[in-house]
Amino acid sequence: MTVSIEKALELIYTNTKRKSLKILPIEEALGYILAEDITATHNLPPYDNSAMDGYAVKIEDSDKCVRVSCTIFAGDNFQGELKHGEAIKIMTGARIPLGTQCIVPIEDTQECQNGVKLPDNLVISKHIRLSGEDIKKETLLLSCGDIIDAHQITLLASQGISHVKVYKKPRVALFASGNELKMHFEQITEYQLYNTNTPTLLSRVKELGCEVEFIGTAADTLEDIHTHIQSALDCDFIITSGGVSVGDADFTKEAFGIFGYEILFDKIAIKPGKPTTFGKIGNKVILNLPGNPLAAALNFELFGRSIIYAMSGQKNKYINPITAKMKNDVTLRSGRRTVIPGYFNGEYFTVCEQYAPGMISPLAEANSFIITDENCTEVPKETPVKTISTKFSFCSANFIPLS
Ligand SMILES: Nc1nc2c(c(=O)[nH]1)N[C@H]1C(S)=C(S)[C@@H](COP(=O)(O)OP(=O)(O)OC[C@H]3O[C@@H](n4cnc5c(N)ncnc54)[C@H](O)[C@@H]3O)O[C@H]1N2
Numbered sequence: 001m002t003v004s005i006e007k008a009l010e011l012i013y014t015n016t017k018r019k020s021l022k023i024l025p026i027e028e029a030l031g032y033i034l035a036e037d038i039t040a041t042h043n044l045p046p047y048d049n050s051a052m053d054g055y056a057v058k059i060e061d062s063d064k065c066v067r068v069s070c071t072i073f074a075g076d077n078f079q080g081e082l083k084h085g086e087a088i089k090i091m092t093g094a095r096i097p098l099g100t101q102c103i104v105p106i107e108d109t110q111e112c113q114n115g116v117k118l119p120d121n122l123v124i125s126k127h128i129r130l131s132g133e134d135i136k137k138e139t140l141l142l143s144c145g146d147i148i149d150a151h152q153i154t155l156l157a158s159q160g161i162s163h164v165k166v167y168k169k170p171r172v173a174l175f176a177s178g179n180e181l182k183m184h185f186e187q188i189t190e191y192q193l194y195n196t197n198t199p200t201l202l203s204r205v206k207e208l209g210c211e212v213e214f215i216g217t218a219a220d221t222l223e224d225i226h227t228h229i230q231s232a233l234d235c236d237f238i239i240t241s242g243g244v245s246v247g248d249a250d251f252t253k254e255a256f257g258i259f260g261y262e263i264l265f266d267k268i269a270i271k272p273g274k275p276t277t278f279g280k281i282g283n284k285v286i287l288n289l290p291g292n293p294l295a296a297a298l299n300f301e302l303f304g305r306s307i308i309y310a311m312s313g314q315k316n317k318y319i320n321p322i323t324a325k326m327k328n329d330v331t332l333r334s335g336r337r338t339v340i341p342g343y344f345n346g347e348y349f350t351v352c353e354q355y356a357p358g359m360i361s362p363l364a365e366a367n368s369f370i371i372t373d374e375n376c377t378e379v380p381k382e383t384p385v386k387t388i389s390t391k392f393s394f395c396s397a398n399f400i401p402l403s
């Protein structure tokens with residue numbers, strides 16, 4: 001059954017289950033997806049405090065010489081009260097004493113007999129950081145489905161939160177198939193080549209924060225593919241490459257069949273990547289990518305990444321495009337929606353000099369791709385195009401058309 005890109009994504013999102021939960025100390029939660037809402041337990045700052053090294057004073061003492069009664073440092077528990085005709089020297093971050101109306105920075109004062117001379121332009125509340133002005137107690141700080149990065153950890157630490165509930169990371173198993181393939185640590189002969197798909201996918205899956213198991217490279221036999229599937233079945237998501245086309249040695253889908261493979265689509269109206277197949281065995285999902293390396297890598301970016309986002313529990317799980325301008329004129333053969341790799345520099349998208357489904361050379365130079373419509377025969381330079389990044393995740397809670 002051939003499906004559109006959109007239908008393929010819909011089938012992926014409706015058939016991929018979120019992972020279950022666990023609790024982690026916040027220091028170990030980096031990159032995980034939060035599985036609970038976090039509400040502020042107290043105000044930040046917790047107390048009114050000075051934004052400057054200076055003097056706590058009263059407004060009516062503008063332009064006067066006032067006595068400096070004492071000095072307060074950050075962390076002091078000063079209990080006294082500021083009086084008229086007096087200044088209390090105060091350091092940045094120190095709790096302001098009762099009766100303070102503003103803080104005058106040290107450099108705005110001058111020494112005078114027995115004290116400091118204040119400027120004549122004092123303003124109420126100036127240089128006072130009010131309790132709760134940053135975060136108010138009981139406000140929602142983070143919500144279930146947020147990605148925990150360094151700045152979410154800032155919020156958690158600010159509230160004295162030591163542990164959070166997160167979604168477990170997806171566990172991904174990978175294997176390739178092909179009699180011609182050898183791993184990069186093996187010897188090859190002139191009729192063999194290195195398996196580049198597995199190291200590529202393994203690295204990408206890791207970059208996306210999953211745990212990954214490399215199962216191996218299967219020979220083109222049902223028996224050997226069975227053995228590899230068996231070893232992969234304790235993971236959540238199995239990604240294979242190769243053996244999905246119509247050749248006499250293309251056994252991948254058939255091999256999954258004896259494990260009760262429920263195929264949800266086995267062809268997509270896309271170029272390259274037409275034979276990309278998706279299905280499930282129980283609650284495990286399977287993506288069979290074509291063997292051609294560029295086809296496998298680009299289809300992983302659309303479909304594999306979507307499966308990982310759906311499984312991760314993140315609320316912004318749909319890949320979003322970014323609008324760019326086409327750098328050069330590009331001509332195409334119409335017929336199928338075409339994925340074209342290129343480089344987006346923040347303004348222009350430059351198509352890779354050469355690209356074909358069986359190549360690997362475009363991958364390292366590309367940081368994104370565009371998807372052209374089936375009737376499109378040319379994309380003139382300066383035309384706005386939607387690019388999908390392979391280096392960043394621009395995501396949203398709702399699906400946004402990708403081309
Ligand atoms: N008669 C037809 N032939 C083909 C069709 C078709 O519709 N009718 N589709 C073509 C398309 S499109 C693709 S894509 C390929 C996909 O085929 P497979 O998934 O069966 O892939 P293989 O035949 O196993 O390999 C294709 C190609 O890629 C190389 N390869 C495979 N695995 C790796 C790897 N792990 N690392 C590096 N390179 C790999 C392999 O040596 C082949 O050259 O089928 C077309 N044929």
Ligand code: MOO
Pocket residue numbers: 270271272273274275290292295357358
């Ligand atoms: O579509 Mo195949 O996926 O040409 O490379």
